[in-house]
Amino acid sequence: xxxxxxxxxxxxxxxxxxxxxxxxxxxxxxxxxxxxxxxxxxxxxxxxxxxxxxxxxxxxxxxxxxxxxxxxxxxxxxxxxxxxxxxxxxxxxxxxxxxxxxxxxxxxxxxxxxxxxxxxxxxxxxxxxxxxxxxxxxxxxxxxxxxxxxxxxxxxxxxxxxxxxxxxxxxxxxxxxxxxxxxxxxxxxxxxxxxxxxxxxxxxxxxxxxxxxxxxxxxxxxxxxxxxxxxxxxxxxxxxxxxxxxxxxxxxxxxxxxxxxxxxxxxxxxxxxxxxxxxxxxxxxxxxxxxxxxxxxxxxxxxxxxxxxxxxxxxxxxxxxxxxxxxxxxxxxxxxxxxxxxxxxxxxxxxxxxxxxxxxxxxxxxxxxxxxxxxxxxxxxxxxxxxxxxxxxxxxxxxxxxxxxxxxxxxxxxxxxxxxxx
Amino acid sequence: xxxxxxxxxxxxxxxxxxxxxxxxxxxxxxxxxxxxxxxxxxxxxxxxxxxxxxxxxxxxxxxxxxxxxxxxxxxxxxxxxxxxxxxxxxxxxxxxxxxxxxxxxxxxxxxxxxxxxxxxxxxxxxxxxxxxxxxxxxxxxxxxxxxxxxxxxxxxxxxxxxxxxxxxxxxxxxxxxxxxxxxxxxxxxxxxxxxxxxxxxxxxxxxxxxxxxxxxxxxxxxxxxxxxxxxxxxxxxxxxxxxxxxxxxxxxxxxxxxxxxxxxxxxxxxxxxxxxxxxxxxxxxxxxxxxxxxxxxxxxxxxxxxxxxxxxxxxxxxxxxxxxxxxxxxxxxxxxxxxxxxxxxxxxxxxxxxxxxxxxxxxxxxxxxxxxxxxxxxxxxxxxxxxxxxxxxxxxxxxxxxxxxxxxxxxxxxxxxxxxxx
Numbered sequence: 001x002x003x004x005x006x007x008x009x010x011x012x013x014x015x016x017x018x019x020x021x022x023x024x025x026x027x028x029x030x031x032x033x034x035x036x037x038x039x040x041x042x043x044x045x046x047x048x049x050x051x052x053x054x055x056x057x058x059x060x061x062x063x064x065x066x067x068x069x070x071x072x073x074x075x076x077x078x079x080x081x082x083x084x085x086x087x088x089x090x091x092x093x094x095x096x097x098x099x100x101x102x103x104x105x106x107x108x109x110x111x112x113x114x115x116x117x118x119x120x121x122x123x124x125x126x127x128x129x130x131x132x133x134x135x136x137x138x139x140x141x142x143x144x145x146x147x148x149x150x151x152x153x154x155x156x157x158x159x160x161x162x163x164x165x166x167x168x169x170x171x172x173x174x175x176x177x178x179x180x181x182x183x184x185x186x187x188x189x190x191x192x193x194x195x196x197x198x199x200x201x202x203x204x205x206x207x208x209x210x211x212x213x214x215x216x217x218x219x220x221x222x223x224x225x226x227x228x229x230x231x232x233x234x235x236x237x238x239x240x241x242x243x244x245x246x247x248x249x250x251x252x253x254x255x256x257x258x259x260x261x262x263x264x265x266x267x268x269x270x271x272x273x274x275x276x277x278x279x280x281x282x283x284x285x286x287x288x289x290x291x292x293x294x295x296x297x298x299x300x301x302x303x304x305x306x307x308x309x310x311x312x313x314x315x316x317x318x319x320x321x322x323x324x325x326x327x328x329x330x331x332x333x334x335x336x337x338x339x340x341x342x343x344x345x346x347x348x349x350x351x352x353x354x355x356x357x358x359x360x361x362x363x364x365x366x367x368x369x370x371x372x373x374x375x376x377x378x379x380x381x382x383x384x385x386x387x388x389x390x391x392x393x394x395x396x397x398x399x400x401x402x403x404x405x406x407x408x409x410x411x412x413x414x415x416x417x418x419x420x421x422x
Numbered sequence: 423x424x425x426x427x428x429x430x431x432x433x434x435x436x437x438x439x440x441x442x443x444x445x446x447x448x449x450x451x452x453x454x455x456x457x458x459x460x461x462x463x464x465x466x467x468x469x470x471x472x473x474x475x476x477x478x479x480x481x482x483x484x485x486x487x488x489x490x491x492x493x494x495x496x497x498x499x500x501x502x503x504x505x506x507x508x509x510x511x512x513x514x515x516x517x518x519x520x521x522x523x524x525x526x527x528x529x530x531x532x533x534x535x536x537x538x539x540x541x542x543x544x545x546x547x548x549x550x551x552x553x554x555x556x557x558x559x560x561x562x563x564x565x566x567x568x569x570x571x572x573x574x575x576x577x578x579x580x581x582x583x584x585x586x587x588x589x590x591x592x593x594x595x596x597x598x599x600x601x602x603x604x605x606x607x608x609x610x611x612x613x614x615x616x617x618x619x620x621x622x623x624x625x626x627x628x629x630x631x632x633x634x635x636x637x638x639x640x641x642x643x644x645x646x647x648x649x650x651x652x653x654x655x656x657x658x659x660x661x662x663x664x665x666x667x668x669x670x671x672x673x674x675x676x677x678x679x680x681x682x683x684x685x686x687x688x689x690x691x692x693x694x695x696x697x698x699x700x701x702x703x704x705x706x707x708x709x710x711x712x713x714x715x716x717x718x719x720x721x722x723x724x725x726x727x728x729x730x731x732x733x734x735x736x737x738x739x740x741x742x743x744x745x746x747x748x749x750x751x752x753x754x755x756x757x758x759x760x761x762x763x764x765x766x767x768x769x770x771x772x773x774x775x776x777x778x779x780x781x782x783x784x785x786x787x788x789x790x791x792x793x794x795x796x797x798x799x800x801x802x803x804x805x806x807x808x809x810x811x812x813x814x815x816x817x818x819x820x821x822x823x824x825x826x827x828x829x830x831x832x833x834x835x836x837x838x839x840x841x842x843x844x
Contacts, residue, residue, distance in 0.1 A: 007516075011516050011519050014519045014523065015518070015519045015522070017534075018519065018522035018523050018526055018533070018534050018535060019518070019519070019522050019534055019535065019536065020534050020536065020694075020699050020700075020702035020703035021702075021703030021704075023514070024536055024703075024707055024708060025706065025707055025708025025709070025712065025713075026708045027512070027513045027514060027708070027712075027713045029513070037513065038513060038514075039513060039514060039515060039516055039519075040508065040511050040512065040513045040514070040515055041507070041508070041515060041516075042507045042508045043507075043508030043509075043511045043512075044508070048508070048511060048512055050513075051515070051516060058512055060512040061512070062510045062511050062512050063512065063710065064710065065510045065710060065711070066510070066511075070508055070511065071505070071506055071507070071508055071509070076505055076506065079505070080502055080505075083493070083498055083501070083502070084493055084498065085463070085464045085465075085493070086462065086463070086464045086465030086466070086470070086492055086493055087465075087493075087686060087687075088484045088487045088488070088686035088687070088688075089462050089465045089470060089484050089488075089492065090449070090462065090465075090470055090480055090482040090483070090484050090485065090794065091449045091451070091459065091460060091461060091462045091472075092445070092449060092460075092461060092462070093461060093462055093463060093473070094429075094433050094461055094463075094473060096437070096441070097433055097436045097437045097440065097441070097461075100437070100440035100441050101436065101439075101440050104440055111440070112439075112440050112441055112442050113440060113441065114441065114442065114446055117539040117540055117688060117709075117711065118539055118540065118543065118709040118710065118711070119709075119710055120709065121540070124572065124573070127573075127581075128573060128576075128580075128581030128582065129581060131581045131582075131583060132580045132581035137583050148709075149706055149707050149708050149709070150546065150572070151546070151549075151550060151574070152573070154550075154705075154706060155706055156704075156705065156706035158550075158554045158701075158704045158705050158706070159549075159550030159551060159553045159554035159701070159704070159705040160550065160553075161553060161559050161588070161589065163585040163586075163588035163589070164585075166583070166585035167583065167585070233710070258710050259710045264509060264510035264711075265509075265510070266510075266539060266688045266710075266711035266714060266717075268710070272442075277442050278442075279580075279581070280442035280443075281442035281443030281446075282443075282578075282580045282581070283576075283578065283580050283581040284446075284447065284571055284576060284577055284578040284580070285446055285447055285571050286446060286447025286448045286449070286571050287447070287539075287540040287541075287542065287571070288485065288486065288487060288540060288541055288655070288680050288681045288688075288690070289487070289539065289540070289686075289688040290447065290449075291447075291449045292688060295688075372512065
């Protein structure tokens with residue numbers, strides 16, 4: 001059975017003419033198996049249809065934004081209702097106040113909010129606020145942690161100059177000694193420690209935060225008068241109904257949010273404690289669409305859902321069912337499969353698979369069976385998924401493991417991933 | 423007659439608790455007359471209602487995004503229809519290709535497009551692309567030109583470090599000698615000249631581009647192998663159905679767009695010529711909501727309107743009627759009023775008004791008469807405005823000039839604007 005792909009092929013050809021590289025950023029399929037579709041046509045609940053009409057159970061959830069299900073009727077109705085009254089206007093509506101109140105009431109450390117569009121807007125603002133608050137420059141980051149694509153945090157060096165990354169020091173995630181060494185190296189210039197809520201880097205196993213590491217980051221910031229940021233853009237609301245480090249008992253001064261708190265509608269946020277409020281009021285920060293009312297209406301409806309339903313326990317239950325079921329099937333197949341990260345944001349990597357040839361083969365087999373998984377980036381569960389969906393994924397996984405088992409000795413290298421082994 | 427403002431007052435009080443400074447960015451009323459509302463409730467066509475239900479004819483148009491009229495039925499219907507099929511998904515739809523094709527067909531210099539959210543995303547991407555393309559670092563900017571609020575172009579120094587603005591040289595807008603001097607100072611390191619399409623800085627008279635200056639910028643870039651950007655985020659589609667420098671016969675390599683090309687729905691774009699395509703494909707650039715389908719549907723409908731209607735001639739006609747009518751009334755009043763910039767994006771400043779006391783008084787009088795004007799930022803006309811609207815504004819202007827004339831000798835200083843005369 002071959003998946004139809006003629007629409008996708010045509011669109012790729014047209015895109016190559018008018019979009020650099022045919023597509024940009026994290027939604028480019030350049031580093032995915034060749035049979036993965038680049039273009040999609042429709043989404044509803046936990047399902048996605050590509051440009052050729054092939055239906056998939058989608059474990060990427062738009063790389064996070066789909067928390068409650070695609071095209072959720074109530075959330076979209078809130079958006080539409082507000083849009084019809086006025087959306088981007090000459091000033092904000094009262095919804096910005098209501099959303100700031102609701103969000104800060106939910107997130108323990110937060111006293112105030114600034115709303116923006118990209119997750120990176122919020123994190124970059126945190127950097128400015130930390131520097132304004134302390135009058136210092138140095139920020140400590142974990143090696144390999146993703147904080148956005150702006151020059152200061154760009155993961156690829158092209159177009160970036162040395163000065164973009166000035167006054168940055170790096171530690172290893174969960175490694176207290178390396179964190180302490182970085183703080184020592186910062187001397188009296190430490191403005192902030194920027195923490196990922198967990199290690200969710202691409203291509204490698206994920207890691208939950210060691211509570212002792214998180215506590216030590218808090219202590220070191222307090223001792224230095226520096227600010228602690230948790231960048232919850234990717235993980236927010238899939239680990240806690242609060243900042244993700246609340247589960248290890250650590251409260252930051254700042255947390256950045258994005259992706260899913262309006263269920264895919266475009267809004268992000270920086271939340272902060274009163275410690276950082278004065279500096280936050282002193283920086284100039286803005287954007288053409290930051291005051292949009294409709295995404296705030298959608299966010300309020302989404303946060304109601306967060307507070308009043310068991311969406312989190314539901315996706316944790318599904319994630320556990322998926323993890324246990326997949327572990328059992330992988331063990332039965334004799335193929336070593338590592339499942340890492342929280343069950344709501346799983347990453348799957350095969351043992352002894354440096355250029356991901358096993359991962360690519362298996363993922364393509366999953367796709368043929370109507371399940372969209374990612375071979376090297378963490379995935380996301382959403383509340384629209386059901387036990388039956390997970391069972392469909394497990395059935396597909398079993399058949400795909402069997403197919404992989406039969407071919408594993410004869411798989412060729414994956415040319416596009418050769419940079420991993422170079 | 424006093425305008426109702428109790429809702430606004432209540433919201434400001436709540437906002438002070440949960441939003442740093444009570445509000446941030448360009449939509450904060452901190453530097454507007456005290457009676458200007460901070461919060462709005464509704465918008466339709468050319469009209470806006472504040473949180474207390476006061477109706478206004480709005481000459482800010484959301485600081486630009488409102489091009490065709492607030493809550494335009496057809497544009498919003500395109501947004502909603504696409505949203506219901508899926509908006510933020512695991513990949514883009516074919517609309518991204520269609521929009522890139524349509525936009526590049528309309529903009530003479532453009533061969534490709536990258537879509538993003540903030541205007542500043544596009545301009546910052548241009549900086550990365552220029553550095554990637556040339557392998558050089560220096561960018562030349564016009565003093566005082568606004569390109570966004572990211573650290574590299576921040577207008578306020580708080581939270582910004584010296585390295586954020588490394589390798590930047592400045593010229594005076596429309597001053598060829600100062601542009602040539604900056605190019606000479608860049609030596610063999612010139613990556614780009616970033617041009618505002620016109621001088622549209624706040625607090626000062628606007629200026630249209632001198633064609634000789636624009637041509638010289640093009641020549642200097644060509645001679646150096648550097649890239650020329652026109653930052654059309656603010657002025658785009660209110661000067662031409664093309665890049666704004668097309669009216670002076672100059673084609674840049676790159677142009678950044680935002681605000682109004684989806685009539686207020688959240689999307690921005692960087693357009694580029696094939697010269698810059700390779701570098702554009704090499705940088706890594708992305709954002710959580712950049713692939714959203716619904717704003718692209720709205721943009722396609724807006725661009726159809728741009729192509730197929732006389733919206734531009736209509737707002738030019740209204741702008742001329744406003745300019746001529748206001749000049750006549752100002753002359754009759756004996757008050758010196760300067761109207762600068764294109765008629766579709768006017769700025770009004772009174773003569774001999776260093777702390778804007780005349781401007782503030784007059785603007786407040788206009789507001790009392792139901793017309794929202796800005797005392798120091800350029801304004802925007804939209805296609806939903808009518809001759810009757812302009813005549814309403816002119817009647818209000820005449821009465822407000824009369825009121826100002828009666829009070830002008832006794833106006834006190836405007837404390838919040840004292841920084842202008844410090």
